[in-house]
Amino acid sequence: MTRIFNFCAGPATLPLPVLEKARDEMLDYQGLGMSVMEISHRSAAFDALAEKTEACLRRLLQIPDEYAVLFLAGGATTQFAQVPLNLASPDKTGAYIVDGSWSKKAFVIAQRLGLAHLAASSESSGFKSIPTAGDWDVDGNHAYLHYVSNETISGVQFRQPPETGLTLVSDMSSDILSRPVDVNKFGVIYAGAQKNIGQAGITLAVVRKDLLRDLSPVVPDLQSWKIQHKQGSRLNTPPTYAWYIAGLIFDWIEASGGVEQMARLNREKAETLYAYLDRSDFYRNGVPAEFRSHMNIPFQIVDESLHGRFISEAEAAGLSSLKGHRSVGGMRASIYNAMPIEGIRALIEFMQDFESRAG
Numbered sequence: 001m002t003r004i005f006n007f008c009a010g011p012a013t014l015p016l017p018v019l020e021k022a023r024d025e026m027l028d029y030q031g032l033g034m035s036v037m038e039i040s041h042r043s044a045a046f047d048a049l050a051e052k053t054e055a056c057l058r059r060l061l062q063i064p065d066e067y068a069v070l071f072l073a074g075g076a077t078t079q080f081a082q083v084p085l086n087l088a089s090p091d092k093t094g095a096y097i098v099d100g101s102w103s104k105k106a107f108v109i110a111q112r113l114g115l116a117h118l119a120a121s122s123e124s125s126g127f128k129s130i131p132t133a134g135d136w137d138v139d140g141n142h143a144y145l146h147y148v149s150n151e152t153i154s155g156v157q158f159r160q161p162p163e164t165g166l167t168l169v170s171d172m173s174s175d176i177l178s179r180p181v182d183v184n185k186f187g188v189i190y191a192g193a194q195k196n197i198g199q200a201g202i203t204l205a206v207v208r209k210d211l212l213r214d215l216s217p218v219v220p221d222l223q224s225w226k227i228q229h230k231q232g233s234r235l236n237t238p239p240t241y242a243w244y245i246a247g248l249i250f251d252w253i254e255a256s257g258g259v260e261q262m263a264r265l266n267r268e269k270a271e272t273l274y275a276y277l278d279r280s281d282f283y284r285n286g287v288p289a290e291f292r293s294h295m296n297i298p299f300q301i302v303d304e305s306l307h308g309r310f311i312s313e314a315e316a317a318g319l320s321s322l323k324g325h326r327s328v329g330g331m332r333a334s335i336y337n338a339m340p341i342e343g344i345r346a347l348i349e350f351m352q353d354f355e356s357r358a359g
């Protein structure tokens with residue numbers, strides 16, 4: 001068996017021990033004589049799985065009891081609507097910091113519902129920066145302040161959560177569990193699974209319980225955090241296998257030393273690649289150092305006509321999915337928790353070799 005290094009932004013590479021455990025349990029989950037995919041989401045076995053998974057996540061992120069943990073479907077994109085539907089009203093809208101494509105999408109969806117206010121945007125910088133706090137157009141009359149902690153496409157990341165008196169809401173789809181976070185600072189944290197939580201299909205929402213409220217009857221029950229909380233995230237049939245994989249990922253993070261250890265490894269990986277890019281006259285990364293992501297590192301070749309050749313030769317060398325997002329071009333290395341430092345070393349070795357042949 002040959003495992004390549006997969007730099008895909010999501011669905012992304014998964015830790016080998018998680019895949020092996022899933023393989024070993026595929027046909028017979030815990031002696032039940034069937035796979036976890038085949039058991040009822042209302043069975044005692046699934047109750048135990050859900051309980052264990054939530055408990056492990058609570059330990060990893062030190063989530064206090066005052067917060068509900070929801071495992072939902074629909075991806076982070078569904079949360080772009082659920083956040084305003086559950087928190088805002090036409091006279092108390094959500095304020096949005098737009099510093100990349102995903103925060104723009106979140107803003108546009110909330111705006112369509114008549115529930116959004118643009119606090120700041122860095123679109124004029126090509127989303128290569130984060131708007132300075134002093135320039136935000138925001139006051140105390142908003143239901144929340146929304147930001148995306150890591151912009152997966154342009155590769156910019158908040159070092160710290162923004163300081164605000166408002167309820168803080170964060171889309172952490174592409175950096176959750178990659179570093180410690182003080183959950184107490186947040187009203188809501190949400191994240192799609194397919195980067196650091198595992199398999200696409202399940203979406204995590206951590207919601208401070210005082211924010212759970214009844215919604216207008218025209219809003220479908222599935223969109224209500226309060227109803228989902230009451231139903232143990234099982235108002236309808238959830239993506240059970242993705243939920244199971246999330247549990248295996250949480251176990252793997254805990255066994256690997258927790259989010260502090262993930263942060264140390266992620267810093268080392270990112271700094272190694274940025275240092276190489278900064279020394280190079282052949283490659284470049286256009287994001288100022290203070291905004292650089294530790295999860296997604298876009299880079300270009302100064303001679304852009306070489307991008308296609310780089311991507312296809314890298315693929316042939318076992319370095320997969322380095323093509324940048326279609327909206328920005330170039331290359332992007334997504335190096336989430338499950339990417340080992342060996343993957344970064346192999347990428348740099350390939351980049352050196354490519355430069356010596358094409359430069």
Ligand SMILES: Cc1ncc(COP(=O)(O)O)c(C=O)c1O
Binds near residue numbers: 150192
């Ligand atoms: C930061 C961020 N938010 C939201 C999304 C959308 O997630 P989904 O496809 O799960 O709806 C993505 C997808 O990659 C993302 O990176």
